């Protein structure tokens with residue numbers, strides 16, 4: 077029987093619970109929400125958290141979107157009648173006993189297909205690969221791994237002044253679609269990828285970025301999930317496509333693992349162990365191939381800054397608020413988050429994106445910052461939907477390119493450009509570079525990478541104490557190193573060998 081399937085049973089119970097929560101006390105059990113209803117001119121007061129049309133990421137049981145002042149929601153005939161009676165401009169868009177059919181109509185529009193302003197992964201890869209063929213010196217494809225369920229390749233693209241090899245330059249990452257239905261991320265990263273390659277040598281700002289740093293672009297992290305959404309199958313899909321219960325059937329909502337809860341920094345503090353949850357973190361840290369692919373990227377290239385694009389909310393989450401503690405680099409991180417947010421206009425056009433500290437558990441940004449020393453920001457693009465109506469897409473992309481400019485401006489410093497070498501041979505060393513007055517025990521020690529012995533450490537102008545250590549060498553202490561404003565301050569450290577250690 078249908079309900080003997082554990083995931084289906086749980087989703088059935090969740091649906092019953094959600095219906096019950098919506099019903100007025102003492103009312104008879106509500107009928108199935110078989111109507112897709114559009115409500116135009118929703119008053120501002122009703123759009124607030126306490127209002128009748130509160131849209132949030134985890135509250136999409138009835139309200140499917142609220143873009144500007146137009147809501148799309150599921151309703152019973154009685155709920156629809158009540159909306160009309162209360163004076164709302166409500167009309168029935170579609171009717172079906174099947175909730176997925178209504179979701180597809182709401183998110184894809186009348187054609188029930190993803191609007192062509194969005195791209196499939198195959199389309200993104202075909203275009204990016206074409207650029208690799210046309211401009212091999214500017215862009216290279218790097219295979220990071222394969223997806224958990226369908227073993228599709230997960231690609232990063234490296235854009236640089238000589239993309240054929242890694243160079244001693246700061247690394248930056250832009251990635252999209254940890255969450256399958258948050259497809260704006262793929263579109264923003266795909267647009268940026270093309271801009272960086274095609275505007276190099278024409279636009280002085282783009283040329284400066286590409287000369288100055290190595291830029292990695294992962295348009296889609298969760299390739300299998302993105303395909304479920306972009307193929308028109310299920311616009312609700314958030315997680316990857318893992319066949320969690322092993323029944324051989326994939327793509328049955330809400331199966332899968334939340335790829336943005338699978339990293340190993342405070343893994344157990346993020347998401348939940350409940351497979352039917354939107355935020356199921358999987359069986360263990362890095363259980364999902366998508367997370368291992370991102371870890372592979374960090375093994376290939378240490379990064380200084382990164383952005384992970386999500387939807388929605390017009391807010392930038394930064395690391396972190398951990399109980400009462402802020403991140404060791406809190407002042408610097410908030411400064412950069414504010415610079416990025418201040419350059420991204422909201423859809424309403426009345427302001428710019430907000431900033432807020434995120435929690436310390438299992439997501440990409442605490443892992444990148446806590447383990448890898450990368451200042452990572454989650455940017456929640458757009459407001460009121462996950463799949464936005466096609467006419468909103470170009471504006472959201474253009475707005476976010478403003479944030480990209482602010483972030484890439486920081487790849488010019490200020491901070492320390494550390495280079496550690498063997499004093500006798502000049503060989504680059506993978507050495508720990510510790511700033512003991514800043515970096516407490518909540519973060520892993522930062523290191524130079526072995527290929528070039530380099531570490532770019534963003535800092536606010538001022539004086540810093542450094543301790544540089546490497547097994548087999550005398551530890552170097554550099555008190556009061558001055559970081560000047562406006563550029564990287566070079567710091568060459570030559571470590572003397574210590575055979576007794």
Ligand SMILES: [Zn+2]
Pocket residue numbers: 255258336386387
């Ligand atoms: Zn997300």
